[in-house]
Amino acid sequence: MTDVVTPPSSPVSRERAREIKRMSVISTARQVRVLSRAELTELTGLSPATLTPLVRELIAEGYLVERGTAASRSGRPRTMLEFNPRAELVAAVSLEPSRISCEIADSDGAVIAHRTARIGSDIVETVCTFVPELVGAALPSLRGVAIAAPGVSSGGAVRLAPSVGLVEDRPIGESVRQRLGVPVVVDNDVNLMAAGEHAAGAGADVDDLLLLHVADGVGAGLILDGRVRRGAAGAAGEVGFLPLDGQERGYDGVGPFEARWSENAIAERVVALRPGRRPAEAVRTLVELADTEAAAADYLAEVLEAWARLIVSCVCVVDPGRVLLSGAAAQLDDAALDRLQDLVATRAPAATDVRRAVLGDRAVLHGAVSYALSAAATHQSSPS
Template identity: 30%
Template sequence: MTVRPENEHQARLLALLRDDGPRSRAELGDLVHMSRSKVAVELDRLTELGLIENAGLAASRGGRRSGIVCLATSLRFVGIDIGATSLGVAVTDGELRVLGHVSEPCDVRQGPEVVLGLALSLIDGLRDRGLMPAVHGVGLGMPGPVSFREGVPVVPPIMPGWDRYPVREVLGRELGCPVQVDNDVNIMAVGEQHAGSARSVDDFLFVKIGTGIGCGIVVDGGVYRGASGSAGDIGHIRVAESGPTCACGNVGCLEAFFGGTALVRDATAAARSGASAQLAARLVEAGELRVADIAAAASAGDVAAIRLVRTGGRRVGQVLATLVSFFNPGLIVLGGSVSGLLGHALLAEIRSVVYRQSLPLATGNLPIVLSELHDTAGIIGATRFISDHVFSAP
């Protein structure tokens, strides 16, 4: 069983050491506004618990030199990022530095036993490389609605067989440590907040455009999940009275018009109709199209591919313009595989719509940017997520 801090003072000290690195005992006392004797008591107890260790002596501040402490070098957190078509696993130290990261193609529709079995196999592989003497906690994100309190997915549209599967319980039993489970977009938002563009922003939106579309909402520095955990599911906002049927069963959802699945569908139709010679040639060559093919065609000036990107960007921008007027965020970060591949062409279209349609007071100082973390946002967010849990007082 993972050892955790015993009180709020110890929790604050651990968070400081995680976020700022090794500190002298004197510095920590100044930062948490505690007497030197009180800090010494709490740090000694954390040492006894195996959560921190000594790391030499600090420079003199006049008088006796203060000892430097750091998080225990044996601390290990695991992040698992389950996507619709891929699975990533990483191990970090206590300061959330990535020590090893592996990923494999994986179809989430294969079901929880197969997908979680692969995750455990990848964790075993990292352990075999000597990267984790023990696992102190696991954070996991998945592409569907999650009951955060129970640690289970709830009727996820693209995940047959996963409904109410006890993910947290199963992984906790297999690995013998605390496990936290959340929607992948919330996890990615936490990653951006910890190490990405949102490090100094308390109120922002993280928009993931991948196979589908979702939004992580951060309010006053914390993820907002709503009453039941479904906040931010913007892919299922209705943007048209008619149109393609969405994976959720409704008609006219944003995700049914744009996102990886919809983009490939429309590009394939353009290739077969003769609207795009470049996409048609690629379809013949590979047998199927991918988002990377559409991005390459758009970059090469293919009119049909450019039209698909612009049309999708406008639809996303229209939804975000409404959210900006409602929520007034300080930042919007675009992430996910489709955003990463389409890059600035998609970003420019979304910016244009949001800045044009939202009120000037809401957009006057609103950056809209691409994620700096790319495909590591979920991994970093998952380990930050579980470390917050492990480093919190009971």
């Protein structure tokens, strides 16, 4: 009889397996918030012998806090554990025209520190200065950084973002990661908005959606099967480059569609309709003017027609099921939104629900939290 020799298990494999179990406990506690050890055992599938040292470790690290006792089915009191969102901090950095903002938030999306400044010549240096200063003594709890930038992002590099001085590829993600030592995710700002609405907003109940954001430009964030889709070169959702006819081309990083139907373009037309100062909310002002002025009503109809055509074009390709209007597009009143919905419904090949996004300026933050925590989990569970 031949003896079968079992090779010793790899220490790296054992460590990775333990980290996966640890992340399972953290993820479960983050989702349920308050639970007992018995419930953790049931939800994670881990044995009490495996779970006990992990829970002890997570209590010592501040992830879990003991919160008194509660009765169990057997009548015996059991100690309850509560997840501490402050044990996981993320930095959400937004690159905007002429300024950079940085927020430090916990895993609930609660902001604990914030700073805004003008964009300088070195974005990486600014980020790597802001984040440690804002986190302060809680730096060991920093799990990741998410950077939102207008333009195209691929592999941590940003291009076609002229409003923030990034036209050619700039590897800001890797540069920040090397300096701060935590996972860094760089993505288009509208992708982060879509991720935020999917995590905590008007798309939390669906797995497929398209977020249409109208601001200085026009962009879209696409989520299919619960995941943000970026495309082969990171340019998925650059709907501002939709050609209006066969002759038009983008210029200086601005697409032909957004050159005509962005908030900037609409604001210029509103000023022409009612001379004076540029309106702070161009679409809302246009809707109000349309109630009393025929020229404004005609122009509003043109805007809705253009946006509907854009939405239907996207629906024909990806069938998102739900379209969320963000930025200036969310300023439509109920009547205008209903008109846009009708235009889409009569032309789209599949049922498409058009509604407003609900998180507003907080969408990027919630998306950043989702991105950073996901990146941190992937980093911790991957082989070293």
